[in-house]
Amino acid sequence: MSWDITGKRIWVAGHRGMVGGAVVRRLASEECEVITAGREVVDLTQQAQVRDWMAEVKPDAIVMAAAKVGGIMANSTHPVDFLLANLQIETNIVEAAHANDVDRFLFLGSSCIYPKMAPQPIPEDSLLTGPLEPTNEWYAIAKIAGIKLCQAYRKQYGRDWIAAMPTNLYGPGDNYDLTSSHVLPALLRKFHEAKESGAASVELWGSGTPLREFLHCDDLADALVFLLKEYSGYEHVNCGSGSEVTIRELAETIAEVVGYEAELVFDSTKPDGTPRKLMDSSTLHGLGWNDARSLKDGITQTYADWQQELKKKESMDV
DSSP states (O other), rough: OOOOOOOOOOEETTSSSHHHHHHHHTTSSSSEEEOOOOOTTTOOTTOOOOOOHHHOOOOOOOOOOOOOOOOHHHHHHOOOHHHHHHHHHHHHHHHHHHHTTEEEEEEEOOOOSSSSSOOOSGGGGGSSOOOOGGHHHHHHHHHHHHHHHEEEEHHHHEEEEEEEEEEEEEEETTOOOOTTHHHHHHHHHHHHHHHHHHSEEEEESSSSSSEOOEEEEHHHHHHHHHHHOOOOOOOEEEOOOOOOHHHHHHHHHHHOOOOOHOEEETTTTTTOOOSSEOOOOHHHHHHHHHHHHHHHHHHHHHHHHHHHHHHHHHHHHH
């Protein structure tokens, strides 16, 4: 299929987040109208607000990037928050989209939806074939529910709605709070602060051996717009770079980008999470998209963006 987005009204739900912001930037080069709405306009956890707002704006398409997200610590210590908030956001938006006859809907999941011991690289059909990784199962269950909800509307009502599963993401707008961030921005901050303070070492959780795949958020946004235009199918589509590194290798790359050598100290009392997580993105690549930048280039760009943010914040605080 080919869906022409020219002249369409596209709502990017969650535009203030890293992924939503990237999608807004990507859609700026298309001849469409981008719709955004912050929490001060509509609280996505409140069903009545979502119904009323969508009935008023009537989007032609929705890119569902809104979610409550966090790293291992946040997921482990606040399971109710991650399960409840994400279920509320998903069901409210999907139900209102159906009521307002939204033509295209692109739901964003997460690679954590897959079983902890899924085959590697992880194919789409490994969903629900085994136990989830315990440290983020609450978020994963909510995302699985969102995928199945879109599939249910396609099956029962013929909705041309699709889902995409991004791998681990990073880039402008990422979260650098060490209590809730993911591994890449957390390490960027740790090495940056070590450089500033002259610290001799940087501490990392776990053993440093888990393998992870990373994709720059602007590359994901390009892939999502591609899918919005070109894909119509019941099954969700993996979105990854196709490359993986160990956490140790990631730390070494970040040290090189930041320009600071420090001893890597691994805290074995902290969890590693899933031992390996590489997405099988052959479906996406077979459709015609395969345009991910290298990890070092992406981290270099991300670090430069974050430094600009820090300088801007410092100038505002003066």
